[in-house]
Amino acid sequence: QEHLVESGGGVVQPGRSLRLSCAASGFTFSSSDMVWVRQSPGNGLAWVAVILHDASIKYYADSVKGRFTVSRDNSKNRLYLQMNSLRVEDTALYYCARDLEGRGFDIWGQGAMVTVSS
Amino acid sequence: EVVLTQSPATLSLSPGERATLSCRASQSVGSYLAWYQQKPGQAPRLLIYDASNRATGIPARFSGSGSGTDFTLTISSLEPEDFAVYYCQQRSNWRGTFGQGTKLEIK
Numbered sequence: 001q002e003h004l005v006e007s008g009g010g011v012v013q014p015g016r017s018l019r020l021s022c023a024a025s026g027f028t029f030s031s032s033d034m035v036w037v038r039q040s041p042g043n044g045l046a047w048v049a050v051i052l053h054d055a056s057i058k059y060y061a062d063s064v065k066g067r068f069t070v071s072r073d074n075s076k077n078r079l080y081l082q083m084n085s086l087r088v089e090d091t092a093l094y095y096c097a098r099d100l101e102g103r104g105f106d107i108w109g110q111g112a113m114v115t116v117s118s
Numbered sequence: 119e120v121v122l123t124q125s126p127a128t129l130s131l132s133p134g135e136r137a138t139l140s141c142r143a144s145q146s147v148g149s150y151l152a153w154y155q156q157k158p159g160q161a162p163r164l165l166i167y168d169a170s171n172r173a174t175g176i177p178a179r180f181s182g183s184g185s186g187t188d189f190t191l192t193i194s195s196l197e198p199e200d201f202a203v204y205y206c207q208q209r210s211n212w213r214g215t216f217g218q219g220t221k222l223e224i225k
Binding site for chain 2: 045050057059061062099100102103106108109111
């Protein structure tokens, strides 16, 4: 059974940092491109970042570039999102998902909620 | 950045009716377009990839068409469980974008 489980969400003050983790199981994580997608309360989906299977390429949405860093540890089947200089507008449910080489995201986690508030 | 515009924002139909959802891209994305269904409190589910290929386990009443800048998701005969929000999504030059969503509601 293919599975993704996010963790590390919480409430944090503006300007602080948080790291999300995504644990993968049931598929070959080391061969899979991965993405982070977020959804602010009551709103639509927003693509955040992509990392290729070997971490050779990483890209970010303009809204998080320079503040967020995506990484992975293929030996642990884990994906990470380091979020620095958090803003109120970063408040959202953060999903990790498997990217079928740009053709669609076929496996999703249940999401980790990040709330940025003073 | 490629902007995806979905229409209509809300579609009110009855079970058994045919639903046609549209997604227009600000520039050509070839056939690299996907459709997702999202129900309240759930993660999105991939329905269609590469514009017209059904994902694993997706019923045949869901179909996708189009290429370039204009795409359509069709649900041939609505079942009660199909009422949800639908999103289109593309990834070009490694950067992805989603449409703003179409809410399919029961009339």
